[in-house]
Amino acid sequence: MKQLTDSKKVLGCSVSVVSRDRTMYADAWGTARAGRPMTTRSTLNIGSVSKTVTATAVLQLVAQGRLSLDSDVNDVLRQSKIYGPQAVRSPHHPRVPITVRHLLTHLTPLTSGPEPGPYGYTYRTGGAPDPAELGRWLHDFLTPAPRGWIYDPEQNFAKTVPGQAHLYSDIGFDLAGHIVQAVTGRYFADYCRDHVLRPAGMNQSDFDRDRIPRNHRARAHAWYADGVKTGMWLDYRNLIPQSIPEDFTGHAEYAPYTTCLAPAGGLWSNSTDLARWARLWLGSGTIDGRSVLPGSVAAEALTGRVPAEILAKSEAPLPFVSQGYAWHRLRGDADGIWQHAGSDLGTATYVMFDTKRGVGAAIVCNTEVAIDADPRGQMLQLLFDAASGS
Incomplete structure (x- = not known):
C-alpha cells in the first residue's frame, strides 16, 4: 500500500x-x-467522518427519551440552555419544519453559503476556538437580519423543500451538534468526549x-x-x-x-x-x-x-x-x-x-x-x- x-x-x-x-x-x-x-x-x-460521531450523540439523546427524531428543531432550540439560533426555517418554505431526522439524513436545504464566505473563514490558525463560538456562528448564519449578520436567504438555503431533497449538508450536521448542546446544556466537544468517545475507548480523539x-x-x-x-x-x-x-x-x-x-x-x-x-x-x-x-x-x-x-x-x-x-x-x-x-x-x-x-x-x-x-x-x-x- x-x-x-x-x-x-x-x-x-x-x-x-x-x-x-x-x-x-x-x-x-x-x-x-x-x-x-x-x-x-x-x-x-x-x-x-466526524458526522458519524455527531449523529451518535444525537441518537443517544433520542434513546434516552430526551429528544425525538421527528421534533421540529425550533421546538428544541427555543428551550436551549446555550446561546444559538432560536429558530431555523427555510425562507423559501417558511411553513415547513426542519426536523432532527432531516439533519441526520441530509434532507435539509441548509448550505454552506457563498464562497468565499463566512463558512470558509471559520478556519483559523492558532488555538482551539471558544466552545461557545459554534452557537454564536450558527445564530448569525441562520437567523434573519438584522440579528443574523451573515444571514443570506438566497445563498445559505437551497430552494428545496425540507424532507423532499437529499442535499449533503455540513451546516445540517453543525446544527445537529448544536442540538446536542441545546438539550444537554453542555458544550458539544465536552458532551461527545464524556458520552461517545471515551466510552468507545477512543482515548486519543477529541x-x-x-x-x-x-x-x-x-x-x-x-x-x-x-x-x-x-x-x-x-x-x-x-x-x-x-x-x-x-x-x-x-x-x-x-x-x-x-x-x-x-x-x-x-x-x-x-x-x-x-x-x-x-x-x-x-x-x-x-x-x-x-x-x-x-x-x-x-x-x-x-x-x-x-x-x-x-x-x-x-x-x-x-x-x-x-x-x-x-x-x-x-x-x-x-x-x-x-x-x-x-x-x-x-x-x-x-x-x-x-x-x-x-x-x-x-x-x-x-x-x-x-x-x-x-x-x-x-x-x-x-x-x-x-x-x-x-
Whole structure:
C-alpha cells in the first residue's frame, strides 16, 4: 500500500483493520510532520467522518427519551440552555419544519453559503476556538437580519423543500451538534468526549484540538508540482504557512488550524481510534462489553432512511444508494457495507465496515488527494480482502 500512496503523493498514512472483537492489523508509514514519522497514533483532523460521531450523540439523546427524531428543531432550540439560533426555517418554505431526522439524513436545504464566505473563514490558525463560538456562528448564519449578520436567504438555503431533497449538508450536521448542546446544556466537544468517545475507548480523539498531545499531532499537507497545487483547493481559507514559488515542486505543510464548526468535520482522531469506531458499529453499538448506543438504535442508523426516488435525484458528490443516520452506502457496495469518507485542508480519511463479513477498516492520510487520484478505494479493497481471507 505504501507504493500506492507514494504514487499519489501522500506524505504520511496509517491504516487499521478490525474484526468484531479485535484489531487484526495496523501499520503506518511516511512522515507525520517535519522530523516525525507517521504512526498509528498520529492524530489529525479527520473531516466529515466526524458526522458519524455527531449523529451518535444525537441518537443517544433520542434513546434516552430526551429528544425525538421527528421534533421540529425550533421546538428544541427555543428551550436551549446555550446561546444559538432560536429558530431555523427555510425562507423559501417558511411553513415547513426542519426536523432532527432531516439533519441526520441530509434532507435539509441548509448550505454552506457563498464562497468565499463566512463558512470558509471559520478556519483559523492558532488555538482551539471558544466552545461557545459554534452557537454564536450558527445564530448569525441562520437567523434573519438584522440579528443574523451573515444571514443570506438566497445563498445559505437551497430552494428545496425540507424532507423532499437529499442535499449533503455540513451546516445540517453543525446544527445537529448544536442540538446536542441545546438539550444537554453542555458544550458539544465536552458532551461527545464524556458520552461517545471515551466510552468507545477512543482515548486519543477529541473535538477540541488542544486536548490532543502535541507530540501526537500530525500536520496537514498539500502537493505542489511546478507551482500548481493538486487536490481539493479552497484558496479562500488562506492557511498555507508560506508563499510558494511558481517553480516549487514538493509537499507544503499547512499551519495548524481549527474551526468552530466541529460537528460536521472537526474531530481529531487516528486510525487506531477510528478502527475502534468501526468495531463499535460491527458490535451493534457495543464495544468490549460497553454499550454506547442501544442495539436497536444502532440498527436503525444502518438502515436506509431516505426514499430511493429522492436519492436518485441527489446532487451529492458521491453516488448514494442508501442513506442512514450519517452512515451511507454507495453504488457498487456489497450488501452490508456502510461507510463515510472525510477530507479537509491537507487531510483524507475513510472508515468502512461490512456487517456481513464482520470486518472494518480505517485510513488516515495527512495529504489532500485529488478526486481522480484518490488511493483510498483501492486501499480499502486490499484491506478488506486480506481481513476476510479473500
